[in-house]
Amino acid sequence: MSNVIPCALTIAGSDSSGGAGIQADLKTFQELKCYGMSVLTSVTAQNTTGVQGVHHLPGGMIKQQIDSIYTDIRVDAVKTGMIANIEMMEVIAEAIPGFQAPYVMDPVMVATSGDPLIEPEARDYLCQQLIPMTTVVTPNIAEAAFITKEKIETVADMKEAAKHMVHGFGAGAALIKGGHLQEAAIDVMYDGNKVYTFETDRIPTKNTHGTGCTYSAAITAYLSQGLPLVSAVERSKHYITAAIRHAFDIGEGNGPTNHWAIREEVRQ
Ligand SMILES: Nc1ncnc2c1ncn2[C@@H]1O[C@H](COP(=O)(O)OP(=O)(O)OP(=O)(O)O)[C@@H](O)[C@H]1O
Numbered sequence: 001m002s003n004v005i006p007c008a009l010t011i012a013g014s015d016s017s018g019g020a021g022i023q024a025d026l027k028t029f030q031e032l033k034c035y036g037m038s039v040l041t042s043v044t045a046q047n048t049t050g051v052q053g054v055h056h057l058p059g060g061m062i063k064q065q066i067d068s069i070y071t072d073i074r075v076d077a078v079k080t081g082m083i084a085n086i087e088m089m090e091v092i093a094e095a096i097p098g099f100q101a102p103y104v105m106d107p108v109m110v111a112t113s114g115d116p117l118i119e120p121e122a123r124d125y126l127c128q129q130l131i132p133m134t135t136v137v138t139p140n141i142a143e144a145a146f147i148t149k150e151k152i153e154t155v156a157d158m159k160e161a162a163k164h165m166v167h168g169f170g171a172g173a174a175l176i177k178g179g180h181l182q183e184a185a186i187d188v189m190y191d192g193n194k195v196y197t198f199e200t201d202r203i204p205t206k207n208t209h210g211t212g213c214t215y216s217a218a219i220t221a222y223l224s225q226g227l228p229l230v231s232a233v234e235r236s237k238h239y240i241t242a243a244i245r246h247a248f249d250i251g252e253g254n255g256p257t258n259h260w261a262i263r264e265e266v267r268q
C-alpha cells in the first residue's frame with residue numbers, strides 16, 4: 001500500500017454548532033481517511049434552530065490561507081461551501097485552477113433553517129464565474145431552480161436542470177439532490193454523457209442539519225483518493241444515508257447528521 005495520503009481542502013464557513021460547514025467537512029474527511037485542510041470564509045454563530053450571527057473574513061485573509069496551503073501542501077481535491085460575497089469569490093476563482101485538482105462546489109444559498117448564507121448579488125457571480133471550473137456542482141432543488149431559472153418539481157425536471165447546468169453553465173457535471181422531494185431521496189447526476197440516479201428510501205427524521213455539506217465533502221474525499229466521479233457519488237450517497245439514519249437528536253431544532261455512522265453499517 002502506498003503511504004501517500006490523499007489531501008482534501010474545504011473552503012467554507014464555520015458552523016459553531018458543528019453539524020454543517022467547515023466542521024462537517026473536516027469530520028467527513030477524517031472519517032473517510034483523507035487528510036483534511038480548511039480555508040475559512042465566514043464565521044457563523046449558528047445552532048440547530050438557525051443562524052444568529054455572521055462575520056465575513058476579508059478577501060485578503062482568505063487569499064493568505066489559500067496561499068499558505070498552496071505553497072506547501074499538495075491538494076488532491078477541493079470543495080467550496082458557503083462563499084457569501086463577490087470579494088471572496090474573486091479570490092477563490094483565481095486560486096482554484098492552480099490546484100489542478102477535482103473541484104466540488106456545493107452552491108450553498110440558505111441554511112437548513114431557511115437563513116440566507118449568500119448575498120443576492122453574489123449568486124450570479126457564483127453561477128457565471130465558478131460553476132465553469134467545477135468537476136461537479138451539487139445544488140439542492142431550490143438552488144438548481146435558482147441557477148437555471150427553471151421550475152423543478154419532478155425527477156424529469158431534475159434531469160433537464162442537470163443537463164442545463166452542464167451545457168448552459170459549463171459545469172463538469174451536475175448532481176441535483178432530491179432531499180426535499182416528497183417521496184424517496186432521489187439524486188440525479190448528469191456528467192455530459194449520461195444521466196445517473198442515486199436513490200434511497202426517505203428516512204423520517206427532522207435531524208438533517210448539514211446533509212448537503214456532508215454529502216459534498218464525502219464526494220471530495222473520495223475524489224481525493226482517485227475514485228472516478230460516479231463511484232465517488234455512489235459511495236457518498238451510502239455515507240450520507242447512514243449519517244442521516246443515525247443522526248443525532250441534539251438541540252431544539254434540526255439536529256446534525258452522524259459523521260461516523262458508516263462504521264455502524266456494513267456496505268451492501
Ligand atoms: N430524509 C432523508 N432521507 C434520506 N436521504 C435524505 C433525506 N434528506 C436528505 N437526504 C439526502 O441527503 C443528501 C443531501 O441532500 P439535501 O437535499 O438535504 O441537501 P441540502 O438541501 O443541500 O442540505 P442542507 O440542508 O445541508 O443545505 C442527498 O443525497 C439527499 O437525497
Ligand SMILES: Cc1ncc(CO)c(N)n1
Pocket residue numbers: 012013014015020021022044046081082108110111112117209210211212213
Ligand atoms: C457555515 C454553513 N455552511 C453551510 C450551511 C448549509 O447547510 C450552513 N448551515 N452553515
